[in-house]
Amino acid sequence: MNIHNVLCAAAVAVMISAPAFAQSAPTGAIPEQKVNEALRAKLPEEIKTANKLTSVNSGSFPPYEIVTDTRSMTGASAEMTDAIGQLLGVKIEHATVSGLSALLSGIKSGRYQFAMGPVGDFKSRQEANDFVDWVQEYVVFAVHKGNPKKINSLDDACGSRIAVQAGGSAEKVIKAQAEKCTAEGKPTLEVQSYTDQPTSILAVRSKRADAFFSSQAPLTYFVQQSNGELELAGVGKSNGFDDLFQGAVAPKDSPLSEVLLGAIKELMKNGTYAQIMKKWGLENNMIAEPGINLAKK
Structure with a gap:
């Protein structure tokens, strides 16, 4: 067995039996959102008919995404997703794939509607996807x-x-x-x-x-x-990166991109975004204004 397989097996054992990275979820309930009919009306008809969206992740990315099983998770992104689902009046289900490449290809192929991420926004990735940026990272x-x-x-x-x-x-x-x-x-x-x-x-x-x-x-x-x-x-150094934005991912030119942007703007306006980010210790990663495809390189 090679080192990679040994580490994968060890990681699974650690996460199942005695989570070395486990953390009690921060306390503080996030306010339930009322359906925003204007945003819901902008959803593609097939989504409104199904009344659900599938958000894909590539495994645990704490404190944003902490996958508890293949269809549920906790973390800042999970709470953002829940709030967005409430705003849109739809159920959001979670799916887990192996790695970022599988996540991006799954969205491009239409197998999944979006990923809340946040996933790194780069010009090369914008060729096939839209990034709805809601985080600045280092x-x-x-x-x-x-x-x-x-x-x-x-x-x-x-x-x-x-x-x-x-x-x-x-x-x-x-x-x-x-x-x-x-x-x-x-x-x-x-x-x-x-x-x-x-x-x-x-x-x-x-x-x-x-x-x-x-x-x-x-x-x-x-x-x-x-x-x-x-x-x-290496904190405070560029480390090979310029301004680094991260966000939700949707298919290129999908109407869902504008809907997600509108939902995030609403969560910023009503204070829910700040409450979630501060709850999970992400104050330094808050972005002043969300946007689509903010990366210039």
Whole structure:
């Protein structure tokens, strides 16, 4: 059995028997929303007829998406989704797929209507999808306590073993950095790609990787749940990214994009968005104004 399979099996065992990343859901009920008839009227007829939407996720992405089984989850995105469903007067069901590539292809093919995400918005992804951005994010490292490899920026990663989620924007950046390390004659940067966030962070906690390179919000969550084993590094640095927006994903030019944008604007206007984000410790990731395809690169 290779290292990836060992880690996947270990991650499943950890999440089922003694959740190393488990966290009691923050307290505080989110106000129930009244149906917004103007927004509901803009839904495609097939959705209004079925009276439901299917939101797809690629596995746990805490504190946004914490998958409890294949059809239910908790987290900030789950509460945003619930509120949007109430505004639109439809039931929103959840489906889980393996990895971001499967998520994006599932939406493009029409198998799923949307993903609440948030998923990284990039120009290359906008060719096939619309991103309804509701989060601003930063990409940093989760490292062992004391940061023994002294990874304080992307350039410091040469000579280290870096875990990353497969198919994500961070994987592309860290692979480019690995090529740069080699071209400059620096020690080899070993990239370890894993299907999901829990497996990636487990690689660090088990010391098979020196760091996990990913979005700051989930890494903050994992560090808080590590019993002092981990800390954040590279905070406040660009780390290969410009302004990084993340959002819900819908098929390209779908009328659902404008409906989701309108729903998020309504949740911002009535204070629900801020309440959810603060409840889950995401104050630093709030965006002043949501929009469609905000990424310029």
